Amino acid sequence: xxxxxxxxxxxxxxxAAGAGLWAALAGCSGGPLDIGGKPRSPEDAILxxxxxxxxxxxxxxxxxxxxxxxxxERVRVTKVEDAQPEAVPGAIAGDGLSWNPAPGAKLALAxxxxxxxxxxxxxxxxxxxxxxxxxxxxxxxxxxxxxxxNRSTVGTGMIVSFSFNQEIEDRAAVERAIRxxxxxxVEVAGHWFGKERLDFRPQEYWKPGTRxxxxxxxxxxxxxxxxxxxxxxSVGFTxxxxxxxxxxxxAHTMRVERDGEELATVPVxxxxxxxxxxxxxxxxxxxxxxTRMNGRTVGFGGEYDIKxxxxxxxxxxxxxxxxxxxxxxxxTFGNANTSHxxxxxxxxxxxxxxxxAGWFFDRTLVGDVVEVVNSRDQKVAPDxxxxxxxxxxxAWKAGSAVR
Numbered sequence: 582x583x584x585x586x587x588x589x590x591x592x593x594x595x596x597a598a599g600a601g602l603w604a605a606l607a608g609c610s611g612g613p614l615d616i617g618g619k620p621r622s623p624e625d626a627i628l629x630x631x632x633x634x635x636x637x638x639x640x641x642x643x644x645x646x647x648x649x650x651x652x653x654e655r656v657r658v659t660k661v662e663d664a665q666p667e668a669v670p671g672a673i674a675g676d677g678l679s680w681n682p683a684p685g686a687k688l689a690l691a692x693x694x695x696x697x698x699x700x701x702x703x704x705x706x707x708x709x710x711x712x713x714x715x716x717x718x719x720x721x722x723x724x725x726x727x728x729x730x731n732r733s734t735v736g737t738g739m740i741v742s743f744s745f746n747q748e749i750e751d752r753a754a755v756e757r758a759i760r761x762x763x764x765x766x767v768e769v770a771g772h773w774f775g776k777e778r779l780d781f782r783p784q785e786y787w788k789p790g791t792r793x794x795x796x797x798x799x800x801x802x803x804x805x806x807x808x809x810x811x812x813x814x815s816v817g818f819t820x821x822x823x824x825x826x827x828x829x830x831x832a833h834t835m836r837v838e839r840d841g842e843e844l845a846t847v848p849v850x851x852x853x854x855x856x857x858x859x860x861x862x863x864x865x866x867x868x869x870x871x872t873r874m875n876g877r878t879v880g881f882g883g884e885y886d887i888k889x890x891x892x893x894x895x896x897x898x899x900x901x902x903x904x905x906x907x908x909x910x911x912x913t914f915g916n917a918n919t920s921h922x923x924x925x926x927x928x929x930x931x932x933x934x935x936x937x938a939g940w941f942f943d944r945t946l947v948g949d950v951v952e953v954v955n956s957r958d959q960k961v962a963p964d965x966x967x968x969x970x971x972x973x974x975x976a977w978k979a980g981s982a983v984r
Contacts, residue, residue, distance in 0.1 A: 625649070626708045627698050633712035640687045640716065640801055644669070645679060651702035652677025660688075661695050661713075669694070690801045690809055691718045719809040723747040725759075725779075725799065728866070729947060731816040736948030737786040737823045738864045740967040741769075741795060748776040750805035752982035755779070758810070760796040767791070772972070772980035774964040784974045786950065789840070791820040824949045826941075828903075828924055830858055831955035833915045835924070837941065844944070847937040848915025850906065852922040856881075857958035859922070863896035864967035865903075865949045868942070871932065874902070881921055891932030892942035896924075896951055897966035903951055904928075905938030924953070 628647040631638050638644075646656050658669040670683040680698070688694065696712045725743040729735045741761060749755050752773055759779070761769045767783045774780065787793070794817045799810030824844075828835045830851040837844045852858035872893045876884040879900035892905035905928025906913075906920075913919055914927045914937075926938035933939050950970065953961075961968045969977065978984055 626702070627653075627700050627710040629696050629698065629710065629712045631714045633714070635714040637718075638688065638714050638716045640690055642688065642716075644671075644682050644688070646696065646698050647679045648677075648700045648702075650678075651700055653680055654699045654701050654707065656680040656696070656698045658682075658694060658696050660692050687801070688716050690716050692716050719807060721747070721808045722811045723749070723799075723804050723808050724810070724812055725755075725797070727795070727797075727816075729818050731818070733818045734821045734946065735818055736865065736946040736950065737789060737820055738825070738862070738950035738967070738970060739787065739818070739820070739948030740864060740969050741781040741793075742967060743779045745777045745779075745804070747804060747808050749779075750776070750808075751803060752776070752779070754802050755799065755804050755810070756982050758798045758802045760798065762794050762796070763787075764792045770974075770978045770981055770984070772963075772969060772977050773982055774980075778964065780964075780967070780969050782969055782977065786823065786825075786970075787820040789820055789823050793818050793820065820948075821946055824944070824946070826949070826951045828858075828951060828953045829955050830860075830918060830953060830957075833918065835926075835941075835951075837944075839944075845940075847926060847941065850909060850913050850920055850925045851918040851953070851956060852958065853919050854957065856921040858918075858920070858924060858953055858956045859897065859901060859958050859961035859965075860953050860956045861960040861968065862950055862952045862970040863901065863961055864970070865894045865896065865945055865947055865951065866898075866966055867895040868945065868947060869893040869895075870942075872904075874904075876921065879921075885921065889930070891928050891930075892926070892938040894942065894945055894951075895966070897961060897968070899965050901961075901966075903941075905932055905936065905942070924951070 630643050630645045653673050659666040670686050671680055673680045693715045699707060699709045701707050723745055725745050727743045729739055756771045761781050769781050769783050771779055771781050794815060796815045797812045800813040802810040823840050826835050826837045828849060833849055834846050835849045836846045871889050871891050873888045874890045875886045876882055890904050894903045896903055901922055903924040906925035907928045907930045909919060911927060926941060928936045928938035934943055960971055963969045963972050
């Protein structure tokens with residue numbers, strides 16, 4: 582790149598050849614020159630806050646570009662070290678003397694920014710300045726673990742559930758940073774269970790075929806003093822067919838409905854009189870071809886330890902399953918309640934698709950609803966698994982931090 586300097590009255594004009602004015606000025610090693618043999622340093626010609634090389638700038642810290650006279654011709658502030666550098670929105674003031682970020686614009690944390698500015702002084706001479714600064718790197722970060730899985734197909738009772746690795750003090754800020762939309766559109770509301778869990782659901786079960794998008798805009802959101810989010814991504818899932826099953830603990834039956842029509846009514850065994858099954862609406866959250874069930878893990882001591890329970894479908898986080906049962910006599914199902922709180926379907930050791938348990942397992946999705954009625958127990962708590970459907974809509978919305 583060549584620079585041709587010519588005398589022009591009292592000042593010095595700079596003509597840039599090649600890549601253009603911005604690149605020419607940005608590549609110069611010398612500072613902008615003033616009139617009357619009094620050279621101006623870059624710091625005097627274009628004033629940038631934060632100063633060049635500053636570290637630890639806060640997300641809402643002061644960011645400004647100024648000139649003492651003349652006017653700013655262009656200013657660009659970008660987050661660098663990204664595949665596609667992101668510009669900070671802003672505008673030059675009407676008098677041309679300053680540039681400021683747009684209202685509400687915030688810097689990202691743990692990021693490096695570059696400021697490039699071109700100014701024209703009162704004599705028409707241009708000068709340019711390039712500075713950099715880095716923002717505050719938080720010592721503590723929080724993340725949200727969520728279900729369902731990205732790109733999954735789930736049942737109509739699916740509730741979007743977040744569990745956080747840190748206690749959330751500013752619950753409103755975190756809830757606002759998570760946006761859930763759907764096609765077709767439906768109102769979705771959040772509900773907090775304590776300071777570490779946030780669930781979202783619509784008023785009624787999702788309609789089959791609905792496409793749901795979950796946008797996590799948690800990066801740099803302050804959840805508690807000194808604790809900031811890191812997630813910035815979008816995930817989605819699709820609602821499959823509707824399947825709702827009604828377990829009548831007193832009648833020892835389970836009626837399975839698909840899209841409003843009965844598929845079958847199968848015999849079951851529910852919780853025994855001293856270890857009854859919860860009443861209420863529960864949502865399938867996990868499916869296991871085979872799993873181990875040990876009474877010690879759910880407060881029953883050594884009463885049972887079955888290493889190969891087939892066709893197990895989790896209904897609550899406290900340990901309620903709907904599962905295959907090969908150890909009870911076939912006459913138990915449909916006639917007696919003998920379990921420790923689970924709902925059992927007839928099965929064989931090793932599992933089989935030809936049994937009621939295998940038949941139901943093969944037709945179940947995560948997100949399907951299983952409702953229990955006529956049990957001698959209380960209603961399942963709304964935070965036990967995905968039990969939020971047991972709250973009416975007003976009670977659910979009352980648990981939001983932004984309403």
